[in-house]
Amino acid sequence: MEDILQKARRVFDLEIETLVRLRDSLDKSFLEAVKLIFGCEGKVVTTGIGKSGHIAQKVASTLSSTGTPAHFLHPAEALHGDLGVLDSKDVVLAFSNSGDSPEVISLIPYIKFFGIPLIAVTNKPESTLAKHADVHIFLNVEKEACPLQLAPTSSSTASLVLGDALAMVLLELRNFTQRDFALRHPAGSLGRRLRLVRDLCHKGEELPVVYEHTPMKEVILEMTSKGFGATAVVNHEGVLEGIITDGDLRRFVNRGGNFNTSLAKDVMTRNPKVALMDELAAEALRRMEDNKITVLIVVDEARKPVGIIHMHDIVKAGIV
Numbered sequence: 001m002e003d004i005l006q007k008a009r010r011v012f013d014l015e016i017e018t019l020v021r022l023r024d025s026l027d028k029s030f031l032e033a034v035k036l037i038f039g040c041e042g043k044v045v046t047t048g049i050g051k052s053g054h055i056a057q058k059v060a061s062t063l064s065s066t067g068t069p070a071h072f073l074h075p076a077e078a079l080h081g082d083l084g085v086l087d088s089k090d091v092v093l094a095f096s097n098s099g100d101s102p103e104v105i106s107l108i109p110y111i112k113f114f115g116i117p118l119i120a121v122t123n124k125p126e127s128t129l130a131k132h133a134d135v136h137i138f139l140n141v142e143k144e145a146c147p148l149q150l151a152p153t154s155s156s157t158a159s160l161v162l163g164d165a166l167a168m169v170l171l172e173l174r175n176f177t178q179r180d181f182a183l184r185h186p187a188g189s190l191g192r193r194l195r196l197v198r199d200l201c202h203k204g205e206e207l208p209v210v211y212e213h214t215p216m217k218e219v220i221l222e223m224t225s226k227g228f229g230a231t232a233v234v235n236h237e238g239v240l241e242g243i244i245t246d247g248d249l250r251r252f253v254n255r256g257g258n259f260n261t262s263l264a265k266d267v268m269t270r271n272p273k274v275a276l277m278d279e280l281a282a283e284a285l286r287r288m289e290d291n292k293i294t295v296l297i298v299v300d301e302a303r304k305p306v307g308i309i310h311m312h313d314i315v316k317a318g319i320v
Helices: 002-025 028-038 051-065 108-113 128-132 154-173 178-183 188-193 216-226 246-254 281-291 311-316
Strands: 044-047 070-072 091-095 118-122 135-138 209-211 230-234 240-245 274-276 295-299 305-310
Touching: 002 154, 028 091, 028 118, 028 135, 028 154, 044 051, 051 070, 051 091, 051 154, 091 154, 108 118, 108 128, 118 128, 118 154, 209 216, 216 230, 230 295, 230 305, 240 246, 240 295, 281 295, 281 311, 305 311
Parallel strands: 044 070, 044 091, 091 118, 118 135, 209 230, 274 295
Antiparallel strands: 230 240, 295 305
8 A cells, every 4th residue: 555655656746846847947938928928919729639638728718717818729620620710819829748749730831821829838849849839838847757658647737737827927917806707707606706796786776875964764764665774874975974774773872862853974884894896795795794794885986875785695695
């Protein structure tokens, strides 16, 4: 059993060594690749065959979900009509450990014909693909983790991590945000966690709102009719000045307040915590928990109320 564990650890060690070597050998070719993709007016078309093809598909998916439109082109299918996906505004990102895979090499004349920049990721600087590329990134893999030196292991890991590095650098250059990520992942548990306040808040006639000089009798009617246990309080320009909650009503009574002679401004809590339409609902929930409150007024850029969101709305949506 210990021998098996040692063999497994050897694989880890070899692949870690490969990644460290690749990391330390990154040079201007990586910078040139980033520059080409960042300036691309079309999409990134990734390609590769076999294990490199699987890597290319994953890299295309990662790029697309982090702000860089990308599409995987199978090199064999490309020659049977799929070349139509290529556009002169695109950039091709080709993966090939040997750099001489016939299926990938066969695409070069067409890529050049359309004048499309070609970025090649290979482990052979003297290969056909590397020589014809506008930018060549050398994987610098010395040894596969496969004891037969046949199955792509260290090389496929290096290619995958290199693709991740490209995607993450581009993500930061584009100032890609959590909101941007949420818009690209609407489904499943991830989609639920990344839902925005605008998806869950109550708007329009559902929004409870009164003016600063609204008599408290009317304030209570507004709170009761809308059913959130709270109401926004605005000034004559419609800008949020405060909030009145059930807790504010109790505290007002405890200090001897009289609803018959008081106005909203006498009871409200000034400068309340708020939410924005385009922030994650999870962030709004965290703000509620941190401040021990259950409701937030949703405001626009001018701090005018446009909605209201309750903790129950977020919990019901399955975000937590």
